[in-house]
Amino acid sequence: MKIEHFLEKNEVREITIFNQLVLNGGTLSYGKMLNHLGVSKASLENDLSSIAVRIDGFDQKVQLQYDGQTIGLSMSDDLSLQQIYRLYLDQSIKLQIITFLFKHQEFSITQLTQKLAISESSLFRKIKELNSHLKEFGIKIRNGQMQGEELQIRYFYFQFYCYIEDKTTFLAEHPNDRLTQMIDAMEKFLNVTITPENRERLTIWLIISNARVTIIDKQAKRLRTQMKAYRKDPFFHKIQVFVLRYFSRYSIEVDEVESMIHFAFLLAFPVLTEPDFHEYRLLRDRHTPIASMDTLIAETIINHFKYRRLPYMLERDMSYHLTHIHTRLYFFQGDIEIYEYEGIIAKEKQIVGTNVVSFARTLLKTSTKTLADKTGENNSLLKMELLKYISLLVLITFKMASVIQVGIDLKMDGLYKETLGELLILKLKPIKGVKVEHYDPTKIYDLVLTNEEPKAQANYDDARIYILSEILSSFDMVNIQRIIQELNK
The missing domain is CATH 1.10.1790 (PTS-regulatory domain, PRD)
Structure with missing residues (x-):
């Protein structure tokens, strides 16, 4: 599933226009944009006009210029493409269907058409499109409900609220002292440290889980089969005890499936720190x-x-x-x-x-x-x-990668030697695992770059020698990179 699957075709084209402009330095010719989009010039003009209307709310922070020949994009320093994506997603009907379904767990056609102010035929079409993309998650919207394995449903909602919906808004809409207490208790009972970033990830997961914990007849056939190998896992046992104790406080009956779901999540996503995971790794089968x-x-x-x-x-x-x-x-x-x-x-x-x-x-x-x-x-x-x-x-x-020591020994007048040497160092500097400097006869090098054939190999000890054909040429750069790769092996 892609983020664009929540948008309409014309909206996807508009987002693509933004992407292409960013990838091409903010300016692109009509011809190149038309070739990339595969549309007519009239369609492109319509898309550009639509974009101009949408971005009007950004108060000049983003501007699109087009004159029939060239398209240009400029954005303020505090604005990014992510905020523009957010503008499109916030208006998405498909996104609203998913958020409504999560909040209410089920819906009637009449209820949802009134909420979204669309026709029944439009709603059925949107649901059909969503189901075609939900298929890879093994879930679907049917009879006004999200159907499929419970682990997969929660996993989809987790991905959705992390990457599609605005997670900051989602967290703000679900302030929950009980949830904070649950994470604190989990941290203490499992004897782990949950960092702020990981705590946010876990909070989103637990909001979703707590919203679905009371659903009856959860599907978990596939999960039960997968968990047969982990029945005696020490971490699973700890989670199982914690989950049963925690929900019993609130008179919520849960079975072992709830523990299995949390076990899979905690190992699949970076919630545990590496040191805490290492402790588990030493004990696991x-x-x-x-x-x-x-x-x-x-x-x-x-x-x-x-x-x-x-x-x-x-x-x-x-x-x-x-x-x-x-x-x-x-x-x-x-x-x-x-x-x-x-x-x-x-x-x-x-x-x-x-x-x-x-x-x-x-x-x-x-x-x-x-x-x-x-x-x-x-x-x-x-x-x-x-x-x-x-x-x-x-x-x-x-x-x-070991650090390859490279010395530059140019045979030419002092000023040229210094200047061209510095330019060569600047050009080689981005190569990982390489230290480049002007040649020092008191040091040992793996590779020496020079512009004249040395009178004797002994001058450079056992260093590999490369004689530059044309200083700063792309030909020499390709050969130097090849030699560095060979020396790294």
Whole structure:
């Protein structure tokens, strides 16, 4: 599911116009915009006019200029695209259907058409469109209710209120001292530390859970099957005791499914800190599906990069993130694509190369083969977890990369030598894991860049030598980057 699925087609085009302008420095020709959108010039003019009306409420903080040839965008420093997205989402009928359904748990057609001031046919069409996107979560709107596995329903609402609806407004609408007391009690009983950021995440989850805890006949067949491997898990046992004790205070009857739901959430999302997770990791059964997959993927990563072993804290950090990835693949279906998948993949390839992205796909294929029954390139959960694998691999390679010492020894007049040397240092500085400086004969270097063939290799000890063809040329830069990659292996 994508954020744009809550918008109408013309609204998606308008958001796309904003995106393209931002990606192209704030200015784009009509021709390029028309090619990207695949619409007529008349349609583009209509979209631009519609945008002008919508942004009028921003009081000149955002301005769109267009003259039939060029489109320009300017925004004040305290305004971002996220606020513009918010403007569109706040007017979304589909978003209002979901928020109404969450607040009331069910609706009648008459009730909702009056609330939204739309016809029955329009409402049925909106619900049909929503259901086509809710399908990947394994849930649907039917007979005025959200139907499906209870874990999946709460998971969808959690994603929705974190990334689609305005979560600040959502939290403000649900002030609850009892909820604060519940989190404090959970923190104490589980003997964990919940940071402010994680507390906000947990608060949203508990607002959703408390709103649905009294619903009768919750579906949990799939969850019960998944939890068979975790019946003796020490963390699950603690959660089970806490949940039963807490709700008994308010005479609310809950069964073990409520504990299972919270167990899956707490392991899938960063609520526990890494030190608290590490304590759990030492106690958990290593043969459970998630733990065994953590081990397999960790070993695969270490072997792939030919590391003998990772530093202790980096290994812990890797396990922490792998558990989040694998718990989500094991327990959950669907996701909301908060990042533009193709764009992120393209940027990652530019930074780390195609090999890392390809290896991340291999890891995902390995884990989903055992943990998940989700397939297909359009599965949002698989897309988002692939991005997390890539991010984890990038993090590991950056932290494990040895620092390559590069010395610049230009043979030319003093002023040119100093100036061109500084420019070369500036150009090489962005390369990760590289320290570049003017050559110092008292130091040892891995790579020496010079513009003349040295009279003897002994001049540079065992350093690799690269003779520049044309200082600052793209040809030399490509070769230097290749050599640095070779030295890092």
